Amino acid sequence: MERTGRRAAVLAALAAAVMLAAPAVASAAPPASAIDVSDTSLHAGDTFTVTEQLYNPTDFTVTGAKAAVYTKETPIVDLVDLVSCTGSIAPCGPYFSSYRGGVGDLGPGESGSVTFTFKVKDDATGGQFTLQHQFAGDNYAFGVEDGPAVTITAAPKADVKVALTATPRIGVFARVDYVVTASNTGPASATGVRVTVNPGANRSVISTTGCTKTGATLSCTIGTLAPGASATAKFTSEGGILAWGAFTATAQRAASTPADPNTANDTAAKKCTAYTGLYVTC
Known part of the structure; x- marks a missing residue:
C-alpha cells in the first residue's frame, strides 16, 4: 500500500510538471x-x-x-x-x-x-x-x-406613355379636335398622372374635357392608371377665319408616381396646316 501511494504521488507530480511545461495556445490574430x-x-x-x-x-x-x-x-x-x-x-x-x-x-x-x-x-x-x-x-x-x-x-416603376391625335373640322376658324391619351405600360400602377398641352402658336382653345386652361397651356388630370390601362382628355382649338400655315400641338407627361423609367415616350406632337379658315389638314 505504501509503495502504491508513493507511485501515485510521483505520477501526479509528473503530470503537473508536464502541464506547467506545455506552451499556452496563442489566440489567432484578427484578420487584416x-x-x-x-x-x-x-x-x-x-x-x-x-x-x-x-x-x-x-x-x-x-x-x-x-x-x-x-x-x-x-x-x-x-x-x-x-x-x-x-x-x-x-x-x-x-x-x-x-x-x-x-x-x-x-x-x-x-x-x-x-x-x-x-x-x-x-x-x-x-x-x-x-x-x-x-x-x-x-x-x-x-x-x-x-x-x-x-x-x-428596386423602387417600383410605371412607364406612362402619351399619345395625341388630331381631327380637323370642316368649316370656319381652322378648328381642330384633339384627343390626349395617357397609357400605363407598367409594371406598377401609376398615380397622380398629369399631362400638359401646348395647342400651338396662334391657337385658341375653345373647349376642353378633363383639362383646365392656364394661360396658353392646358393641364389635363388623368389620375390613376393600373398597368395596361389608359385614359383620355380632349380639347378643341381654332386659329381664326384668316388662319393659315402650319402649327404643332404638343402633349407632355408632367407628373406621375412612381418613377417613369422611359422618358422617350412621354411626349407626343401633332402637326397640322391651315389653308385659311376653311380647310385644315393634320
Whole structure:
C-alpha cells in the first residue's frame, strides 16, 4: 500500500510538471480587414451602415491606411451614395469603384475602424450584391475579401406613355379636335398622372374635357392608371377665319408616381396646316 501511494504521488507530480511545461495556445490574430453591416435587406432610398475593422499583422508600418468597401457584381458607387463617415481621416469618399475612408498610419499590431453610412440610390438596380472589403495603404495593400451579401429591392416603376391625335373640322376658324391619351405600360400602377398641352402658336382653345386652361397651356388630370390601362382628355382649338400655315400641338407627361423609367415616350406632337379658315389638314 505504501509503495502504491508513493507511485501515485510521483505520477501526479509528473503530470503537473508536464502541464506547467506545455506552451499556452496563442489566440489567432484578427484578420487584416473585416466588416459588419447594419442591414442586409434593403430597398431603394434606405440608409444603412458598414463598419470596417482594420488590423496590421505585418512587422512594418502601413502608411495612409484606408478602409475600402466594394460590391462584387457591379460598382458600389452605382448602387449607393455615401452619406457620412465616422472614425475616418479626410478625405472620405468614392475612389474609382470603391468608397474609402482613411485612418492614418498603422504600425505593427495596430488597428483602426471606419463606419460608412450609405443611402441606396432611388434608381438602384435590384438584386443581390456581395459586399467586399480591403485594407489598403500607400505603401502596402492587402487582398480584397468577400463580405456578406445584401439584397436590394428596386423602387417600383410605371412607364406612362402619351399619345395625341388630331381631327380637323370642316368649316370656319381652322378648328381642330384633339384627343390626349395617357397609357400605363407598367409594371406598377401609376398615380397622380398629369399631362400638359401646348395647342400651338396662334391657337385658341375653345373647349376642353378633363383639362383646365392656364394661360396658353392646358393641364389635363388623368389620375390613376393600373398597368395596361389608359385614359383620355380632349380639347378643341381654332386659329381664326384668316388662319393659315402650319402649327404643332404638343402633349407632355408632367407628373406621375412612381418613377417613369422611359422618358422617350412621354411626349407626343401633332402637326397640322391651315389653308385659311376653311380647310385644315393634320
